[in-house]
Structure formats: C-alpha cells, structure tokens
Amino acid sequence: MVKKYGMIVDITRCNGCYNCFLACRDEFCGNDYPGYSVAQPFSGQFWVKVIEKERGQYPKVKVAYTVIPCMQCEKPSCVDVSSNKAVYQRLDGIVIIDPEKAKGQKQIVNACPYRVIYWNEEKNIPQKCTFCAHLLDQGWKEPRCVESCPTKALVFGDLNDPDSEISRIIATAKGKLEVLHPEYGLMPKVQYIGIPKRFVAGEVVFRDKKDECAAGVKVTLSSKGNADKVTKTDNYGDFEFEGLDADKDYTVSIEHSGYSAKKVKVKTNIDTYLGEILLGKIAVKNK
Amino acid sequence: MAGEQKWDKVVRTTVWSAGAGCHGGCGAKLFVKDGKVMKVEGDEDHPWNQGRSCPRLLSLTQYMYHPDRVTYPLKRAGERGEGKWVRISWEEAFDTIVQRLTEIGDKYGRESVLFCQGTGRDIGGPISLLAYSYGSPNWVQFGLSGQSCYTPRLVAMFATMGDYAVADASQFLEKRYNDPQWTPPRCIIVWGQNPPPTCPDAFFGHWIVDCMKRGSQLIVVDPRVTWLASRGKYHLQIRPGTDGALALGMMNVIINEGLYDKDFVDKWTYGFDQLKERVQEYTPDNVAEITWIPKEDFIAAARFYATSKPAAIHWGMPIDMNPQATVVAQAISHLWCITGNVDIPGGNVIARPSHGVTAYPYSTAELERLYGQEFIKNILSRKIGASRYPMVRDFRHWAQPDLAVDQVLSGDPYPIKAAWIQTTNILGGQAADTRKHYEALKQLEFIVVVDLFHNPTSMAVADIFLPAATFAEKNSLRSWWTPLSALVKAVQVGECKSDWEINLELARRFNPKGVPWKDVKELFDSRLEVSGLTFDQLAEKGSWEMAREGHPSKPYRRYEKGLLRPDGKPGFSTSTGKLELWSKCYEGWGLDPLPYFEEPPESPVRTPELWEEYPLILVSGARSSVFFHSEHRMIPWLRELDPHPVVEINPQTARELNIEDGEWVYIESKRGQVKRKAKVTPIVPPWLVMAPHGWWLPETQGTEPYLFGIWDYNINQLIPTGCQSQSGYGGGAYKTMLCRITKIKEGRE
Incomplete structure (x- = not known):
C-alpha cells in the first residue's frame, strides 16, 4: 500500500526545548537538496516553529508550547494557487514546492492560512518544511525535528500502516485529536493533542467559614440557558472548566445548600481566573 | 544530508564545558569531515541522554566555527579596554605568564594571585592543579557572592550524611528505567529549579519528564509558573528566600502528624528529638505568613511527600541563594532523612564520583588525596576566608568570594596583585556588584583570561588572552556522579588548547617535580587507575562506563551493606555513623547544629x-x-x-x-x-x-x-556582595532584592 505520512504533536508533552527548530535549521541551512528544496536562509524562516503560550491570571496560570511545521494538507491551498505546477503533492501526501518552478510566485506564500510558507527575498522563491522528504526517500523513518524531540511530543509515521506508532495513537486517542483551524477545510495531516483552549476557574469561599475550604460545592457552567458542564469544588474549594470555546458568553452558577446561590458572567475572550467567590449563608428567620 | 554524506569519522564523546556550556553528562556523536565537525547528534547508546540533545548542542558548529572566536593567543597592545590586541605564539604567552607571575609571587607572596573559575564544568581539576602548582591557596569562584552555587547544598549534605545525594532517576543504572531494581519516585519535589532548560547540577532535565511518564507526581516549589510547575500536583508559589521556613514547616506537619518513617529514624538518625523540638517553632500558620503559600497547600504537599514512598527531592541554586543557605539546605535534606528516602530506588540516592575516580575535587578529603595532605595543610591557613569561616577552611578549598573582592580593594591582610581568569566571564556573568568587581580587577598588575570569545571581562582587564577549546576539541575526564566518562577529542580548531593542556604545561613550569605526567592522557591514566581502565580504553567503550554492582559508588542501600564507611561497618560516613539531624559538623564549625529561618537582607518583612x-x-x-x-x-x-x-x-x-x-x-x-x-x-x-x-x-x-x-x-x-551566610557559604542575594519598574521616558534613553 502507498505510504501516507502524517505527524502528531502532543502539546501536553512539549516543554519548549526548541530542539526541533534547531535540528531543522541544521538540516536545511546552507544545504540544497535538489529535487526537494534549496537551502533555508540562516535566519528569518521558521520551517518548524514553537509558539509559547501562557494563559490565565495569577495564581491560576498554565504554560504550553505549540509546534507548528507545514501542515502537509490533503487539500493544500498552496497547490491551487501555484502556476506551472510549482507546488505539488506527492503520492505519500507530502507537499513540495519546486524551487525552480516557483520562482517569483509570491502568491504561494499568501495562499497558506497557517502562515508556514516563507518568502526567500534573495532567491526569489517560496520555501517551507518538506517533512524531510529527502531523508525519507533514503530510508529514514522520521524527519529531523521528530528525531530530535526529547519528550516524544512529536510522532511521525505512515497513516496507512495500521501497525505504525502514529496509527496506534490515532486509534487510541480518538476524540483527543484535533487539527489547527479546522474551519480552513484544508485537512492537515499534522494533528494535535491538547491544543490550549480557554478555561474558567475560581475558588469558592463560605463567607461565614473563611478558614475552611469550601469543598464539594456544585458549580455549573451554562451558555444561553443550557447547562454545558457541571463540576464540584475540590478539597481546596477550587474549580475549573477547561477546554472551552473562545469568545463565548458563559454563566458560572455556584450553589450549596444553606447558602445563597451566586451567578457570575464570563466571556471567554481570555482565560479567566475568577478569584475568590464568596457565598453568604441564607439567614434563618426565627418563627 | 545525514544519509548520503560520507563522514571521515563519527566520534562518540561526552558533553561537558564550553560548546553546549552546561554541566554536561550527555553522550554526543560528532560527525567529522575534512577535520571539521559538520553535525552533532545525541548518542542513542548513551544511558544519560539516550539519544536526546538540546539547542546548544545542536548549534555547536556555529559556536566552534564562529567568526568572532579567538583561535590563537593574544597580548594586549594598547591600554586595557582599548580592544587592541596582537597575536603571539603559545611559547611567548607561556614565557610571559611564568615570568610575570613569578615576579609578582616573589615580591608579594604567591597567595597574591587569584585563580578564578566559574560554574562546575571541566575546570575544577585543571585550575586547582595550576593554583597549587604555582603555590596560591586562592582558587575562587570570583564574583559569586557566598559561593552560592551547589556548595551550600553539598556541605549541608556532607555534614548530615557524610556523603552527597541526588534524586534517583535511575541514572546510576546502565539499563536505566528498564532495570528491575529501579522504581519511579511516586512523588518528586522539584525545589527551586527548572531542570529542562540547561540541565543544572549534573542532572539531565528530561529525567524528570521521564519519571512523570512513569507515574511520578510533582510538587514544584517555585515563585514562577514553569512548565513543570503548571503540570505539578502541587505548585507552592513561594516568596523567594523563605525556603528554609517551608522546609521546617513541612517537617512540622510530617513529624507532628506522625508521617515520618519511625523505624528508619530510630535506627539510622541522630538528633531527631532536638529536630522535633526545633520544628515546633514553625507552625503551619507561621510558615504560611512567612512564605506567602496558603497553608493548606503546603500541608497537603507535605503529607503527599511523606506518604508517597519512594519520594525524591530535586533542588536548585535558589536554595543556595537563601539567607543562611547552609541551614536551608540542611533542613531540606532532613526531609529525605526523616522519611527514609535515603539510598533507596526512586529516593535520594547517595552520589559519589563514579568508580571512586576523582576528576574534580569536591572536598578537602579529595584534595588531600590529589595533592597530598602536607601541601594542603601548608596552604590552608593563608586562604582568603579560612580564618573567619571554619566551614570555608575545612570543607572545600575555595577562597571566599565576597572577602576576596574586598581584599583586592583593601590589600588587607595581604595584597592581591594578579588574577588568572579561566573560562569565566566575571563582569558579564556571576559577579554581584559588577562595578565593585570591575574596580577591583582594574587594580591588578597582571591578568590572564582564558576563554573562547572576547567578552566584557577580557575586554576590560585582560593582558594576555589564551584561546580555550570546546568539549569537541579536547580529551578530558568526568566522574561527576555517573557514569565514568571521557571527553574524546574529535578535531582541532586553530591553535586552541584545552584548559587541561594549558594548565598542565604551566603547572609543570612552576613545579616540575609535582607534575610527573608527560601529557594530559598520562595524567588521566593516573587518575583512572582505581577504575582499572585507561583513558583510551574508556574512550573506546563509547566514552562511558557505569560502576559495577557492589562498588561504593553504585546504589542502593549501601548504609546497610557497609559500603559507605572507611571501617566497612554498616552506617553512614559520619562521626556517629548515622544521619546527623543535629549536626556535629555544624557544631564543630561554631554554627547552630539545627536548621532555622532568617529573613532575606531586603524584604517586605525585614525592610x-x-x-x-x-x-x-x-x-x-x-x-x-x-x-x-x-x-x-x-x-x-x-x-x-x-x-x-x-x-x-x-x-x-x-x-x-x-x-x-x-x-x-x-x-x-x-x-x-x-x-x-x-x-x-x-x-x-x-x-x-x-x-x-x-x-x-x-x-x-x-x-x-x-x-x-x-x-x-x-x-x-x-x-550586593557581603550577604554571605554566617557559615561563609551561600546567601548571595541574587533572588531576593527589592526593586521597582519605571517607564523609560522619551529623551532619557
């Protein structure tokens, strides 16, 4: 069966060491691979880039790194805009820019909504990650970036081979896998685990028992009147809703028997730590 | 290119010192063509890093062949600071250095020359060899206030355990995580360090991540939300400089709730009752107020650590930069002692130089073995700091840096007239109060800088500049815990020489009798004798070998087997044979034998x-x-x-x-x-x-x-300088000063 190469980036595992970036530079800077790519300039291009993302507010903060190579789309928009078949997709799915044919075709850079194609001013060509196709064709099992990853955050392999590591991960990680910007509709073959989404977190405190942690308090997250998620505060009175969509209006409702319920409105334009939310005791009237 | 290109050779070596720059230990493969390193990869057969590498290693060729690298000896042509240099031969450089240092030594005494090093890389061996061959006791981490880097932690462990200990990530075992002897720590406290970047203290940062993959859960003590902190079960976001209070508070919880290992404490520790009494002062409420950590957080963390066996503590330099750092480190080491996490798989295991080979002298005992008791005794009393600080006098033969810079400026009790500055950029790096160190160095009559690039220090003060080699360009030896490793020379760059080559040649000129080895390889062979290997044999093995089972440098449970004490009896290498929670060493040095907390010199509380x-x-x-x-x-x-x-x-x-x-x-x-x-x-x-x-x-x-x-x-x-602990070690206030941030107004820039 024909090979179909893909990559999985497990963001939960990436600790931002930049080895992938350095290995890529080492492979492509100053080195032409005829038929695949011409040398990457010594600075300015990021064929595999690492984006640092820190989100939340003190004291509730999360840190993650997202690795972004060429997505090797199944429906590559760069192919469509190129003339003279300067950009083409190989049988194994790798998208290659022919450096000779692509001369002067700046529209190829702009066609990529992922912004992973770079313009080489000196040589007048667009350039990008090739999944190290020149190495794969010599029998390498994975590109240099994947080989250099110390945490196994990057996994590479043949999507058509059910026994490959990548296929096994896909089979077991169902539901966890996503692509960046699915709305582009380009069907990337680089898939992700743990793309940072939005979170809403906070701490519940009983107004009458400030020294005690308000554990086991019911917290509901709802949007447009529908309860989306329900959780309970942990032993410290903390709660968290993770993996939320961006730019949505939510209401956080906190209820506990004997206490007045409280509602807080949140918009997930940013990750939000609500801080301490005080619950007051319902006054019991003497008969 | 990797697949098609023919390499002339692939050299398997060990990474340590300039190049990647770090505290090293990784195995690397250097791909050589036409006498040049073309490419570097992590060595997949090396148990330390198992094929992994880092950005600094991957960009090694840019470092080695950088156009600004100095590749032949230079002497200053204009005034200091003018940046005018002329090329000279090694012969002229050596002759000038011997002549000038001999003149200065004859006139002012040999102790008037400082031998300055930076952090713990492949430098302690060669620089101590040179300093002692010349006859100066003043070998110093010049600029590093309080010698606040690992030394306070080392002395605290030495005083408590008679040995040093490290978190066990299976690094002593050839099969690593697959060795059936090993078990992952159920809990790891990462205390004041972010190990994945730059892997400090001979500990590969990714080992923590490897353990996490095998089930270890983290307690991270750090004021910042590092990648590890954001993945910890508990993140204790501590106020800098209050680590001692936290350790004492955690012990308060563990002892008072009866969560310590009673059998182990009874059998193997000394002074538990006194410690128990001392920690009563550090109630959770007090400690929460001091550290700014909510008390429920560190109470829960303390319980989790004490009830998760095995548990390990991995710690970093901020500990050394606490006020009274030597007792802070002592308090933290007590945590693994009272929970019985000593020398067990997945705990804190005793770490000794592999095979008993000394490539780098950590303590006086090792120095005496290297240079002879008589000689060390002779120079001891003249060392800067020795008369004021008994710990500095006895533990490790570095002069005290804060006193050293003061003495350069004051000339009291004796003048300092020259400095040998080797692979340390004092003014661009470790020196506290940069201006003070600049003024001090400017006063010296003669300064040699050994380095790879010009830097602020060489520009400001060097009279002679000697070009040093990267790890890829030299033979050397490493036994910093494990494995026993060789650095194997792959190529030559310009006229650069290794620190060892430079210092051996000069040491021979100053003291021909004390330097019987014809070259560095012969010196290494003599150091390696106890291992039964020669340097070449070690290199041929792929550059490393693990100590054999049953060797005192190989875990586990050596205190039960009689492998730690010189008399061969079970127990620890302390005067009581036990882990001394009430420290007889500290008492002997005139210090409080028990840990305590002190506020930083500047703080919201003290000032x-x-x-x-x-x-x-x-x-x-x-x-x-x-x-x-x-x-x-x-x-x-x-x-x-x-x-x-x-x-x-x-x-x-x-x-x-x-x-x-x-x-x-x-x-x-x-x-x-x-x-x-x-x-x-x-x-x-x-x-x-x-x-x-x-x-x-x-x-x-x-x-x-x-x-x-x-x-x-x-x-x-x-x-500032001068914040050193009462013991002389630790206390450099690099993490606890107060400041404000202001906007740069237009026109002020």
Whole structure:
C-alpha cells in the first residue's frame, strides 16, 4: 500500500526545548537538496516553529508550547494557487514546492492560512518544511525535528500502516485529536493533542467559614440557558472548566445548600481566573 | 544530508564545558569531515541522554566555527579596554605568564594571585592543579557572592550524611528505567529549579519528564509558573528566600502528624528529638505568613511527600541563594532523612564520583588525596576566608568570594596583585556588584583570561588572552556522579588548547617535580587507575562506563551493606555513623547544629520602608533553553529564539504601571538601574519580577566604556556582595532584592 505520512504533536508533552527548530535549521541551512528544496536562509524562516503560550491570571496560570511545521494538507491551498505546477503533492501526501518552478510566485506564500510558507527575498522563491522528504526517500523513518524531540511530543509515521506508532495513537486517542483551524477545510495531516483552549476557574469561599475550604460545592457552567458542564469544588474549594470555546458568553452558577446561590458572567475572550467567590449563608428567620 | 554524506569519522564523546556550556553528562556523536565537525547528534547508546540533545548542542558548529572566536593567543597592545590586541605564539604567552607571575609571587607572596573559575564544568581539576602548582591557596569562584552555587547544598549534605545525594532517576543504572531494581519516585519535589532548560547540577532535565511518564507526581516549589510547575500536583508559589521556613514547616506537619518513617529514624538518625523540638517553632500558620503559600497547600504537599514512598527531592541554586543557605539546605535534606528516602530506588540516592575516580575535587578529603595532605595543610591557613569561616577552611578549598573582592580593594591582610581568569566571564556573568568587581580587577598588575570569545571581562582587564577549546576539541575526564566518562577529542580548531593542556604545561613550569605526567592522557591514566581502565580504553567503550554492582559508588542501600564507611561497618560516613539531624559538623564549625529561618537582607518583612519605595521582589537568574549563563549570545540561531534581555512582569503589575509588553523599562533599586524589555506574562506573580542574568550584547561595542553593554543590561549590578551566610557559604542575594519598574521616558534613553 502507498505510504501516507502524517505527524502528531502532543502539546501536553512539549516543554519548549526548541530542539526541533534547531535540528531543522541544521538540516536545511546552507544545504540544497535538489529535487526537494534549496537551502533555508540562516535566519528569518521558521520551517518548524514553537509558539509559547501562557494563559490565565495569577495564581491560576498554565504554560504550553505549540509546534507548528507545514501542515502537509490533503487539500493544500498552496497547490491551487501555484502556476506551472510549482507546488505539488506527492503520492505519500507530502507537499513540495519546486524551487525552480516557483520562482517569483509570491502568491504561494499568501495562499497558506497557517502562515508556514516563507518568502526567500534573495532567491526569489517560496520555501517551507518538506517533512524531510529527502531523508525519507533514503530510508529514514522520521524527519529531523521528530528525531530530535526529547519528550516524544512529536510522532511521525505512515497513516496507512495500521501497525505504525502514529496509527496506534490515532486509534487510541480518538476524540483527543484535533487539527489547527479546522474551519480552513484544508485537512492537515499534522494533528494535535491538547491544543490550549480557554478555561474558567475560581475558588469558592463560605463567607461565614473563611478558614475552611469550601469543598464539594456544585458549580455549573451554562451558555444561553443550557447547562454545558457541571463540576464540584475540590478539597481546596477550587474549580475549573477547561477546554472551552473562545469568545463565548458563559454563566458560572455556584450553589450549596444553606447558602445563597451566586451567578457570575464570563466571556471567554481570555482565560479567566475568577478569584475568590464568596457565598453568604441564607439567614434563618426565627418563627 | 545525514544519509548520503560520507563522514571521515563519527566520534562518540561526552558533553561537558564550553560548546553546549552546561554541566554536561550527555553522550554526543560528532560527525567529522575534512577535520571539521559538520553535525552533532545525541548518542542513542548513551544511558544519560539516550539519544536526546538540546539547542546548544545542536548549534555547536556555529559556536566552534564562529567568526568572532579567538583561535590563537593574544597580548594586549594598547591600554586595557582599548580592544587592541596582537597575536603571539603559545611559547611567548607561556614565557610571559611564568615570568610575570613569578615576579609578582616573589615580591608579594604567591597567595597574591587569584585563580578564578566559574560554574562546575571541566575546570575544577585543571585550575586547582595550576593554583597549587604555582603555590596560591586562592582558587575562587570570583564574583559569586557566598559561593552560592551547589556548595551550600553539598556541605549541608556532607555534614548530615557524610556523603552527597541526588534524586534517583535511575541514572546510576546502565539499563536505566528498564532495570528491575529501579522504581519511579511516586512523588518528586522539584525545589527551586527548572531542570529542562540547561540541565543544572549534573542532572539531565528530561529525567524528570521521564519519571512523570512513569507515574511520578510533582510538587514544584517555585515563585514562577514553569512548565513543570503548571503540570505539578502541587505548585507552592513561594516568596523567594523563605525556603528554609517551608522546609521546617513541612517537617512540622510530617513529624507532628506522625508521617515520618519511625523505624528508619530510630535506627539510622541522630538528633531527631532536638529536630522535633526545633520544628515546633514553625507552625503551619507561621510558615504560611512567612512564605506567602496558603497553608493548606503546603500541608497537603507535605503529607503527599511523606506518604508517597519512594519520594525524591530535586533542588536548585535558589536554595543556595537563601539567607543562611547552609541551614536551608540542611533542613531540606532532613526531609529525605526523616522519611527514609535515603539510598533507596526512586529516593535520594547517595552520589559519589563514579568508580571512586576523582576528576574534580569536591572536598578537602579529595584534595588531600590529589595533592597530598602536607601541601594542603601548608596552604590552608593563608586562604582568603579560612580564618573567619571554619566551614570555608575545612570543607572545600575555595577562597571566599565576597572577602576576596574586598581584599583586592583593601590589600588587607595581604595584597592581591594578579588574577588568572579561566573560562569565566566575571563582569558579564556571576559577579554581584559588577562595578565593585570591575574596580577591583582594574587594580591588578597582571591578568590572564582564558576563554573562547572576547567578552566584557577580557575586554576590560585582560593582558594576555589564551584561546580555550570546546568539549569537541579536547580529551578530558568526568566522574561527576555517573557514569565514568571521557571527553574524546574529535578535531582541532586553530591553535586552541584545552584548559587541561594549558594548565598542565604551566603547572609543570612552576613545579616540575609535582607534575610527573608527560601529557594530559598520562595524567588521566593516573587518575583512572582505581577504575582499572585507561583513558583510551574508556574512550573506546563509547566514552562511558557505569560502576559495577557492589562498588561504593553504585546504589542502593549501601548504609546497610557497609559500603559507605572507611571501617566497612554498616552506617553512614559520619562521626556517629548515622544521619546527623543535629549536626556535629555544624557544631564543630561554631554554627547552630539545627536548621532555622532568617529573613532575606531586603524584604517586605525585614525592610518594610524600602518595600514601600521598591515594591517588587527582583529575582535574577532564571534559565533560558538556548543560553548557558553568559554564553551563547553570539550564536545566531540561539539568539534568534531569545533575542532580548527581558524582565518578566505580571500583567496586573504592568497595567498598574502603564507598561506594555515589549516596551523598554528600567529596573531600579537603591543600587542603580538596568534597562530591560518588558515581557508581560502571568507566569510571574504580581509582586515579583524576573530578570535573566548573564546579558551582554556581543554585537555592540566591546571597548571601554561600553564593554558590550553590561552597564546597561547586566542585572547583577543590582545585587550586593557581603550577604554571605554566617557559615561563609551561600546567601548571595541574587533572588531576593527589592526593586521597582519605571517607564523609560522619551529623551532619557
């Protein structure tokens, strides 16, 4: 069966060491691979880039790194805009820019909504990650970036081979896998685990028992009147809703028997730590 | 290119010192063609890193063949600081150095020459060889206030255990995680370190991640939300400088709730009752108030640590930068003692130089073995700091840095007239109070700098510049815990020589009788004798070998087997044979035998008026993945990833100060101001700012008065000297000073 190469980036595992970036530079800077790519300039291009993302507010903060190579789309928009078949997709799915044919075709850079194609001013060509196709064709099992990853955050392999590591991960990680910007509709073959989404977190405190942690308090997250998620505060009175969509209006409702319920409105334009939310005791009237 | 290119050879070697720059240990494969290293990869057969590498290693060729690298000896042609140099031969360089240092030694005494080193790389061996062959006791980490790097932790462990210990990530076992003897720690406390970037203290950062994959859960003690902290079960966001209180508070919980290992404590420790009494002063409420950590958080963490066996503690340099650091480290080491996590798989295992080979002298005992008891005794009393600090006199043969700089300036009790500065960029790096060290060095009559690139220190003060080799260009030896490793020379670059080659040649000239070895390989062979290997044999094995089972440098449970004490009896190598929670060593040095807490010299608590004026805690020294201390700023691919000297500011604080992300700001303290680019980030709390150290700009003017921008950007200008602990070790206030952030107004820049 024909090979179909893909990559999985497990963001939960990436600790931002930049080895992938350095290995890529080492492979492509100053080195032409005829038929695949011409040398990457010594600075300015990021064929595999690492984006640092820190989100939340003190004291509730999360840190993650997202690795972004060429997505090797199944429906590559760069192919469509190129003339003279300067950009083409190989049988194994790798998208290659022919450096000779692509001369002067700046529209190829702009066609990529992922912004992973770079313009080489000196040589007048667009350039990008090739999944190290020149190495794969010599029998390498994975590109240099994947080989250099110390945490196994990057996994590479043949999507058509059910026994490959990548296929096994896909089979077991169902539901966890996503692509960046699915709305582009380009069907990337680089898939992700743990793309940072939005979170809403906070701490519940009983107004009458400030020294005690308000554990086991019911917290509901709802949007447009529908309860989306329900959780309970942990032993410290903390709660968290993770993996939320961006730019949505939510209401956080906190209820506990004997206490007045409280509602807080949140918009997930940013990750939000609500801080301490005080619950007051319902006054019991003497008969 | 890897597949098709024919290499002339692939050299398997060990990474340590210049190049990657770090504390090393990794196995690397160097791909050589036409006498040049073309490519570097991690060695997949090396148990340390198992094929992995890092950005600094991957960009090694840019470092080795950098156009600015100095590749032949230089002598100064103009005035100091003018940047005028002429090329000289090694012969002329050696002759000049011998002549000048002999003159100065004859006139002022040999102790008038300082031998200065930086951090723990392949330098302690060669520099002590040279200092002692010349006859000076003053071998010193010049500039590093309080010698606040690992030494306080080492002495605390030595005093308590008679040995040193490290978190066990299976690094002593050839099969590593697959060895059935090993079990992952159920809990790891990562205390004051961010190990993945730059892997400090002979500990490969990814080992923590490897353990996490095998089930270890983390307690992270750090004021910043590091990647590890954001994945910890507990993150204790501590106020800098209060680690001692936290350790005592955790012991309070563990002891009072009866969670310690009673059998182990009864059998193997000394002074538990006194410790129990001492920790009563540190109630959770007190400790929460001191550390700014909610008490339920550290109570839960203490319980989790004590009830998760095996559990390990991995700690970092901020411990050494606490006030009274030697007792802070003592308190933390007590945690693994009272929970019985000593020398067991997945605990804190005793670490000794592999095979008993000494490539780097850690203690007086080892120095005596290397240089002879008589000689060491002779020079002991003249060492700077020895008469004031018994611990400094006895434990390790470094002079005390704060007193050293004062003595250069005062000439009291004897004059200092020259300095040998070897692979340490004092003014761009570790020196606290940069200006003071600059003034002091300027006064010296003769200064040799051995380094790879010009830097602010060489520009300001060098009279002779000797070009040093990277790890890829030298043979050397490493036994820093495990495995026993060889650095194997792959290529020659210019006329560069290794620190060992340079120092052996000069040592021979100063003391021909004391240097019987014809070359460095012969010296290494003599050091290696106890291992039964020669240098070449070790190199042929792929550059490493693990100690055999049953050797005193191989875990586990050596205290039960009688492998630790010279008399061969079970127990620890202390006077009582037990882990001394009440330290007889400390008592002998005239110090409190039990740990306690002291406020930092400047703090919201100790100096509230200053806190009003300077309402932020200034932490320097967080690590970058792409730099090691003051190195690598000239390496293009690395600099591109971390281009600016930044200061991390919490978004709330930035908003209050009307500061935007990316804006240039001043960090001001009562000692001066430093310019930085604001990095607005939630990973620091609102009451703290973090400014990375070691910043100078090699692309800017190096001559006086600019010195590559250190007076604008070097954060250590704001750190004072003289804050050393009562013991002489530790206390450098690199993480606890107070500051404020101000906008740079137009026209002021």
